[in-house]
Amino acid sequence: MKVAIAADHGGVKLKEEIKKYLTSLNISFEDFGCECDASVDYPDYALPVAEKVASGEFDRGILVCGTGIGMSIAANKVKGIRCALVHDTFSAKATREHNDTNILAMGERVIGPGLALDIVKIWIETEFAGGRHERRVEKIKEIEQKWM
Secondary structure, eight states: OEEEEEEOTTTHHHHHHHHHHHHHTTOEEEEOOOOOSSOOOTHHHHHHHHHHHHHTSSSEEEEEESSSHHHHHHHTTSTTOOEEEOOSHHHHHHHHHHHOOSEEEEETTTSOHHHHHHHHHHHHHOOOOOTHHHHHHHHHHHHHHHHO
């Protein structure tokens, strides 16, 4: 698995913790920034990750900002992206099993690193269940075809 990861200034510390964790799991990743705590614009970091995942160059993406909200909104503007904002382990599992999400968004100001790493582990390890859920994901793709 190959993961694209990025954060704005509000998520840079948590991004660094996630990178260490991905390294410990031997998961390949590329960091698309930012590296500072000075104010930056989250769409500038969400977009490259979303584009890399949508193109198939990366299997999944992880985005972190202060709340995760801005990153998830920006990523979901890219056709083919199903980004979920997650702050609990139940949702991390469900969003992979039911929605086949390909980008995970989290907020550094919302959750601590321990819970965030649990979420990453569950989200990375959980497979899409298919079945009735596949029909629903296909309907999402149809909406994309109509509006994007």
